[in-house]
Amino acid sequence: MVHRILIVTAVAAEADSVAAGLGHDTPDTAWEPVPLPGDLTLRRHADGVDLLVGGVGPAAVAAATGTALACASLTGAGSGAPYDLVVSAGIAGGFVPHAPIGTVVVSAAIVAADLGAETPDGYLAVEELGFGRSAHPVPHSLTGPLAAALDAGGRPHTVAPVLTVSTVTGTAGRAAELAGRHPTAAAEAMEGFGVAEAAAAYGVPVVEIRAVSNAVGPRDRAAWRIGEALDSLRRAFSLLSPALVGSPTAHTVLANPTTSVEAK
Numbered sequence: 406m407v408h409r410i411l412i413v414t415a416v417a418a419e420a421d422s423v424a425a426g427l428g429h430d431t432p433d434t435a436w437e438p439v440p441l442p443g444d445l446t447l448r449r450h451a452d453g454v455d456l457l458v459g460g461v462g463p464a465a466v467a468a469a470t471g472t473a474l475a476c477a478s479l480t481g482a483g484s485g486a487p488y489d490l491v492v493s494a495g496i497a498g499g500f501v502p503h504a505p506i507g508t509v510v511v512s513a514a515i516v517a518a519d520l521g522a523e524t525p526d527g528y529l530a531v532e533e534l535g536f537g538r539s540a541h542p543v544p545h546s547l548t549g550p551l552a553a554a555l556d557a558g559g560r561p562h563t564v565a566p567v568l569t570v571s572t573v574t575g576t577a578g579r580a581a582e583l584a585g586r587h588p589t590a591a592a593e594a595m596e597g598f599g600v601a602e603a604a605a606a607y608g609v610p611v612v613e614i615r616a617v618s619n620a621v622g623p624r625d626r627a628a629w630r631i632g633e634a635l636d637s638l639r640r641a642f643s644l645l646s647p648a649l650v651g652s653p654t655a656h657t658v659l660a661n662p663t664t665s666v667e668a669k
């Protein structure tokens with residue numbers, strides 16, 4: 406049985422790096438374009454990997470990921486089988502000193518860092534407001550083999566919470582506030598929680614994999630090392646390919662779908 410994995414990025418450049426890392430970047434390899442409702446197109450590979458450019462931010466990517474998951478769950482021509490794993494992938498800001506530029510961050514948790522309320526006494530996450538959730542823990546059974554593959558390949562990495570924000574952090578004050586609330590967080594990006602909410606709605610395990618392009622802190626777009634991060638992302642997925650796609654390790658990763666995510 407071929408396991409099916411949905412990998413979701415924000416932009417095409419990130420998807421290209423993932424595809425290149427998986428070894429699927431040459432023109433003669435079999436990527437089948439699969440049109441989805443909502444003006445989306447999957448890139449489908451025969452080895453069970455679907456790659457989706459889902460858009461920037463948690464709302465756009467949740468809608469796109471939900472569409473892909475809904476189509477996969479339906480029976481009928483071209484819909485394919487449901488997914489075994491969803492991966493949110495791309496570049497990210499790294500929290501100093503946990504994740505310097507180029508570091509790969511594998512999510513120990515996917516956390517919506519601005520889904521809550523400000524009060525005169527401080528920030529309250531939605532759980533403290535009495536509704537919803539703001540975090541999806543990712544089990545060690547999922548992160549462990551991925552970290553081991555990165556370790557074996559000598560790629561600098563860390564397993565730590567990844568924050569999802571709707572606004573890129575641009576001041577030292579905001580960076581300190583987030584680090585104060587999430588002292589073990591290694592990275593922030595803009596899509597992970599949206600992908601995780603969609604995956605959870607379908608009961609599919611989810612993990613986020615990010616390569617750091619910039620430090621979380623005062624805005625300095627000129628200091629972003631996007632090329633370096635995209636190359637790190639490519640190298641990471643090259644190392645992760647056996648763990649994710651059609652190998653005994655992949656079977657280990659995917660045979661143990663124990664996660665905190667629950668079908669609604």
Ligand SMILES: O=C(O)c1cccc(C(=O)CC[C@H]2O[C@@H](n3cnc4c(=O)[nH]cnc43)[C@H](O)[C@@H]2O)c1
Binds near residue numbers: 416419
């Ligand atoms: O301009 C380009 O060539 C280019 C190529 C690939 C990606 C980009 C992006 O701008 C990606 C935006 C994407 O990156 C994440 N990200 C990166 N750094 C941060 C950050 O410090 N805080 C939050 N998000 C960050 C985010 O997920 C965006 O969707 C450009």
